[in-house]
Amino acid sequence: MSLPIVAIIGRPNVGKSTLVNRFSKLQDAIVFDEPGVTRDRTYKPAFWGDRDFLVVDTGGLVFDDDTEFLPLIREQALAALAESSAAIFIVDGKEGLTTADEEIARWLRQQPVPVLLAVNKCESVEDGLTQAAEFWSLGIGEPFPVSGIHGSGTGELMDALLTHLPDTSLIEDVQETRVAIVGRPNVGKSSLLNAFVGEKRSIVSPISGTTRDAIDMVVERGDKPYRLIDTAGIRKKKNVEYGPEFFGINRAFKAIDRSDVVLFVLDAVDGVTEQDQKLAGRIADEGRGCVIVVNKWDAIEKDSTTIYEYEKLIGDRLHFLEWAETIFISAEKGQRVEKIFDLIDIAAEQHQRRVTTSVINEVLEDAARWHSPPTTRQGRQGRIYYGTQVSTRPPTIALFVNDPTLFNEGYRRYVERQFRQSLGFKGTPVRLLWRGKKVREMERGSVNRAIKVRTKV
Structure with a gap:
């Protein structure tokens, strides 16, 4: 019901x-x-x-x-x-x-x-x-x-x-997976929503800016409910005038914020544009799960290497979403649309996944064994004492080290790759918090001061 x-x-x-x-x-x-x-x-x-x-x-x-x-x-x-x-x-x-x-x-x-x-x-x-x-x-x-x-x-x-509404007290409260459909204008977001729902749910038009508001629709697949949120096409800021489009884009950003997974829709004909890169960065910064959906794939002339060339293009230009799965579809013809739900399920599950401290430290030990932390010219070497997961959505792991400045960007990326190779985390960003001795000492000092104040009171 x-x-x-x-x-x-x-x-x-x-x-x-x-x-x-x-x-x-x-x-x-x-x-x-x-x-x-x-x-x-x-x-x-x-x-x-x-x-x-x-x-x-x-x-x-x-x-x-x-x-x-x-x-x-x-x-x-x-x-x-x-x-x-x-x-x-x-x-x-x-x-x-x-x-x-x-x-x-x-x-x-x-x-x-x-x-x-x-x-x-x-x-x-x-x-x-x-x-x-x-x-x-x-x-x-x-x-x-x-x-x-x-x-x-x-x-x-x-x-x-x-007096005209039925009793809702018997309706079972089932957790929905919230999915925002995001992309530039005219990449096929509303067509994709209509393909999911199986009816003309959103107005589809070649005119840019047809969708103004964020449009919510709940669909069920099996026993799983999904809240699909179609959003306004996001253009470059300099091209947007104050008015309905301005508010629509703000709603799109809010839709990203309240979603579990973002379907990032690209136009196969246009390729990956500069605006697509900015949107990808926004999705990564917000820490949402993501599936890259390449729409209008039916309009591309293909040979045996086309899909691999396109995957390389996406990997090169959207490197900050390298953890996201990619699927090639035609929303208008319904090709492979149903398979998107499988990728949504994986991304949503991984986005809220929690890993035990013992498993995290096993991965860190293996990582240090294969590739030792860097050493400075003065002989100071980074040391990772232990790690623990501190939150989900996205999975966030705190790494306690002797000095965060001893770990360069290359080694930090290496540690993240080791987590992904060992634990998966497909479809979701993973955040690593590098915390040094001084931070822990400051935290302990704050606790001790608070204890002393309470004792005096």
């Missing part, structure tokens, strides 16, 4: 995303004073009373215009209604009743879903009742005056909503 869904419907710029932020308490739907910012349907977890549910934000509905993305937005809104237990129709109390509101209300009355009417932008309680009164004529039912900005009136709206 999955969580019930509540669709948020309305014409452009009535405050749908503001209310979604209010309902979900996440404040991460893009809110900008411009029509058409939300295009796909985006899902956010929400809670009220004793119920968990999902709110799905949809694009602004316009019925008398078939230009640009508007027909696709209508298609997305209809899909959201089809899977919802209830819908909330948002109108603008300040602007008053419009012809567009009447068209949407007429359309909603034909849908087999209970609909609640929320009159937004009613910041004043007294004025709100007056503003809401004219919307009785829509034939949807009682209009609830609310303020998405201040939150007034939303409690009464949510209480009424609960």
Whole structure:
């Protein structure tokens, strides 16, 4: 049993995303004073009373215009209604009743879903009742005056909503694997999400910047749930103007931060660009698990050496992701898309893997036996006393040594390679913390001082 869904419907710029932020308490739907910012349907977890549910934000509905993305937005809104237990129709109390509101209300009355009417932008309680009164004529039912900005009136709206939602207390809480789909514009991120889901979940268009917000979708494979997060294409900073795209890119970075594994999508036709290198560095810095997905592989003319040449190109230009697995796919044709889940599972498992101290020290002993730590001209040699894992996501190992400055970058990379050769860690970065005697002495001194202070008190 999955969580019930509540669709948020309305014409452009009535405050749908503001209310979604209010309902979900996440404040991460893009809110900008411009029509058409939300295009796909985006899902956010929400809670009220004793119920968990999902709110799905949809694009602004316009019925008398078939230009640009508007027909696709209508298609997305209809899909959201089809899977919802209830819908909330948002109108603008300040602007008053419009012809567009009447068209949407007429359309909603034909849908087999209970609909609640929320009159937004009613910041004043007294004025709100007056503003809401004219919307009785829509034939949807009682209009609830609310303020998405201040939150007034939303409690009464949510209480009424609960009467239409099923009991969620019996839903089993299963840990999801969070997967962010990241890449430059037009590399096929939304096509990949749609291939995973098996439906047109995201608007796919050759126009750069189609996806604005981070789009969450939960899919199950076997008994494992995956939260897939499609993100806005990330362009060079100098090419991004302040506005919806700016916020969309920030959401993409946040999606990386809250994910377990990142699907880093490359365009096989374009190869590895400078922007791809910067994104790869961002993924490595954030410490996320990663799978490199080379999309549009069907568009490449191939011979027996093509794939090896491409793997070498990726290894050379994305060397800081050398630990990530690479898969070559066609999202549009569905080629090898299912195999990505196997790589996600490996990366997620390794990302949260914990290794015992005894095993870590066996690896360190073997590493020192095969390649002794470097010695300075003055005869000082580095010594590794012991190591222990201090955290996961990503696996982080503290190495206690006599002096970290005695270990050059080459030897540090050698130790990391030894860990990977002996323990695996495929698909995840491994962080090594080199801690010297002075650090430990300072820590012990701080503890001793704290003990003395407590004794005096």
